Amino acid sequence: MGGGDLSEYLSEIKRSHVVDEIKYTGTSTEILTVIENKSIITTLQWEEHHQETIDISKTNLLDFTVDVMGLKTLILNKKIKQLTFTGDLSAISDLKAEHPRKGAFLEIVLLSKTITKLPNFDLPELFSLQLQLFNIDIKEVCQYYPALKHISFWGYPGYLYNVKALKHLFSLSSIFIGDLFGYQPEDFPNPEELSSVTSIVMESIPKDVSIHIKKQFKHLYLDITKLRNEKWLEENLDNPFRMWDGRNGIPPTHFKKAFNAYKNLNSVIDSNPSPKELKVHFKAFIQVFNKLNSSKSPLETMEMDEMVVAYLELCKKAQLDTKEMQALLEKEMHL
Template sequence: MIAKAGDIYCVYNELFKKYTACQVTKVDDSGKKPQAIILSLDWFGDKLPELEDLAAVTPLYIDYMYWNRALHMKKVDISVPPNYVYIGNLTPINNDDTDIYGSWSKGHEVYNQFIWEKIPKDKRDTFKKANESDEFVDFEGKRRRIRTHNENDNWHDFDDALKLRVFPCLSSLTVTRWHKNLFEYLNSNPFIREFIIENHGKSKLDFSRTSIHRLTVDMTGLDELILNEDLNMLSLTGQVKESCKIRARDAGKYMILNCEGMVPKLEGLEDLNALHMTAVTELDIDDIAGEYPKLKELRLWGKPGKIINFGKLTKFSELEVLTTMDIFGFTASEVPRPEDLKKLYRLWMDSLPEEAAKEVKKLYKKRKGEGLDLRITKPRKEEWLAQNLDNPFRSWDGDENIPQGIAKKASTMYRKTRSAMVKLIADPDTDLIKETETLVREYTVGFNKMDKRKNFIYTAERDEIFQALDEILNLIPDELSVNKDELINVFDEVKEF
């Protein structure tokens, strides 16, 4: 379906177990691609409404967490996903524009507002007051802003977690060791939405009474992990024990599992909703299907990665979202046919075998006209992959936001710097500290020059430039006593992007 001004759609939110509604208020066709502006409506229900049920509905105002009370509007693709149900057309509630871009969601905004309003009003008021305050408080002998949102015990160490209560609007916490009263603090704070824990030394962790939405856990030594009902993303780090027990709401039916490299073998996530895998080098689709057969969403990021049994994706008959990046090893004949993935409403594949890319476009062309969100970019020839296996800037090749030829220059700069570093390490009798500093300066100046011709280095590109340099610096053995932090300081001083 193609969105038109006035159209009203409903979508089912499984976590909420309710339908939510939105209206297309206008269509913006001023850019390269037309965009629909959608406005969330202040309505939810157990069943789909009739059009007359929504005639007097007002727009949804959101003020949860750090939002100031405002309409929830965003620009999205003009093609409506097939999981949205058309209700009818009414005169648009307003004609406002917005500079917020996003995608068709599943009513998460309505659900988040609903959860927010369940928190006692006095606690919400304290949160909002602190967030707007310039007041300072004392924390472990240091003067800190009361409106602190993020805390990390690497930045400011503390012993007793209850001392964090001086920050009423804290929502993200990272701890790199176990702290006194940690669970008492987490269980009593409805605003901690993101929690990261490392080196805890426990065999069992119980988060069932917390309000965490995104949890990152060091799995080393864990036999059992108990999760809270509102959790929507679990990220695993460390060494995962095979058959570690995970206790999650409805066996993970509403949750995203985020992991690196290998498919974790866990007990208790048989109905897992979504699997996101990064740093994939080699992966068998059969292994995923064996552990998580009911996936509705699968996202794979390669390093680059090789996929075995790509055609077995047809086992996921409920699959709605499939995205891949830098994933290879499959042929055109292994591309699943549209009739085998009937519920698919988003298919994004970036950097994939050239022949497979052509086949995907051909097979799913009709479905795109029916509302499938289809994006197939950066088809690669076999020789390209052979040349770019060790190139940290391979994703720049074909990126529409990066000037043509820059990807090649960046790759050359990386390989030249890496090669020079290997030679210096092999002959440590030279003035190693001075020579490595010179290499870092030349590397950084090279990217300064590239960016001066046409600005293209933003947050993502800056991170990739730094990570590539960090990889080079990690080649230096510890016994050579080179201060790598000082070399990173040189990078920070010289960079102009």
Template sequence: MIPAVGDIYCVFVEKLQKYTACQVTSFKESESGKSSKLISLLELDWLSDTLPDDAELLTMKPLSCDFYFWNNNLQHSYVEAAVPKDYIKAGNIPPLLPGETNSYGTWNVGGSIYRQWQWEQIPAEKRQLFKQAAKDDALITLGTRSLRRSTNVVWEDMLAELDDVSELEKLPCLTKIHAAEASASLLAFVKNNPFIIELHLGKTLMSSIDLSGSQIRKLFIQNAQGLEKLTLNKGLTNLTIGSDISPDLHIEADEDGYWLSAGFTSSPPDFHGLPRLAGLHLHQVTELDLLPIVQRFPELQEMRLWGKPGTISNLDSISQLSKLASFSTYDIFGFSADQFPPPQQLPRLSTLWMTSLPADAAKSIKTAYKQKSKRGLNLSITKPRNPEWLANNLTNPFRDWDGRENITAAQAKKAADQYKKTATALTALQKQDSELPKAADLEAALLELVAAYTLAFNKMDRRTGFIETVEREEIYVVLHDLLDSTKQSLAAQGLAIDLAPLFERFDQLRDF
């Protein structure tokens, strides 16, 4: 369904059990100018148990949000022109705002009005104190540090300097805490502060963590070893747990995880709980059988799989997920064209994104779902890969460069070749420890390799300047991983190296 300017659409917000509304304010022409692919969408300040009549449409106004650091922000963004199937046209009135906007987003109407509602549940005097502090750059003392009163994030090293966690009360608009480990005093502070919405824990020495009563929305636990019971608060939307999860862990959540998305590395660990989990995000997948996941979490509404790259089996089992609305993969292989369920087996699917997948499957899925995309399905099937590509790029950390908009195929290949060349040289160096007994000689050889690596990317970037922020970070991460692996290997042989001078050389030489 392609909308018209002025159209008002309503959608049911499940968390509020009410309808809300949005308006199409303009079309944005594609770069080619041949067709309109985007519309500007304005969210409206309206909630109701029933759909509006014509008279009620004329009373609607733009939604203005002031939660946390927002100051009467309008929710006005460019989105894909196809209207999702769960949006209901209520009528058409003149646009409430000019069509132009600088923001881009997705059809997620209802999220902002719900967050505004959550904000308004906090006592007004506390909200007023938050807003005042957000504009206050006066310095306060926290431990041994001087921080602006408007600071909203504290890090592990800051917490380590505090004698008493209650000192954090000096930061009235604190919203995020990064802690090396959980403690009773930290959890008590979090529970008593309605503005703490994000908590990162390095490890959990406690056998039980209870966050009930807090307002946390995102919880990250890097190492959950020893944790036997995790009680989550109502309102938590995202849970991410890293490594070392005990099979004895019991996780309790509101409505058994119906409102929760959980992220893990490689595959879901064997914990107890979350039978109604809504979203599952898996990173660094290598091999994965989807059937046990489907059987374990039968009410999944969203599934995201990121490969290392990885292979999956029993892909057809996702047809058993009757509520599945969003499915996305990246660098996932191991399935054929006939193993992806046809549209009629995924009736609630509204988003299907698959990037870097088998070429034959990509073609088949795109063809099968083409008609559904015209009826509101957000469809993106990109970077089809043949078996030869996978064989050549299985261990290539720059494989994502192949097909990236700002990078040519030749540049992607040169990056892969440079990685292989550097990795081979470092492997050879590790085998020559008897010939390089002196640390100075070893450091000189490593400095030379770092220089060759850096200059190679300088040369690639010289003509077109394609290396931007993302690519710069990727080049650094690849080098870091190579050198860190080399350091560990040499340490096992009794040879210690300092990585700091190597990264200094990288920074000195790079032109990108």
């Protein structure tokens, strides 16, 4: 709910016997009062709340997604299973999270291109941690969240530091690492040091590391794909379409054409042409994807979304008007 009559919206929730999930954009804390009195509601996504303190301790929420902009204190209930942070995360290190179990049975999801240091929420019993950051330091993870059983770490891509410290997560059961680099085979702990681990899933990681892990951990459930060598890293670390390489349903030619279109437009922008010339090249960029979409292997929604993100980032780099360029995309793109 992002507008309209709030009281009517809340009344509808009160009357409903089937609503168990709410998406709310607004500043009224009355939404929490309603949820406290509706035990069926277990999922809440709250954006633009403008609150310094949010208390969900009297709710039955199991899944809470919250905009952290301006938030200083978050008081959680005992039952919550997943906590996801959104919005401007630059000041998230100042956030104080209170949980009756100190993080036990709780998963935190944190995806950010802006924060440079892992926040410490004082939840030493945290059960599971999902991160997507440019840099992840395992030593910090161990220091703040030593009881973790599950970790899922992604880069944009990014770098993974102090991988050897994984051996200090004594309860660790499952490991997922994707699109993170900067470590060697010898940095990864040996099987004896990861005796509690039962599964390792890795995607888009250094090739030599993957070969080492496959040899050392044959006794575990392993799923290791998209092995990357140095040449691939040099060419693709800044490629927004790098995840197309090896993705199911994406022909290798699609990956190459998308990457070449990106490189070509990037080069044009660096040559400082006139805005009129730039628009011609942006139209050509769009046409590349129109052709891919009309081929025998059309693009799925995920690929189209990734194309739009890359297009808008290039518009920003070229200092073109975002609204005008969005209108151009809508006009030229054949969906």
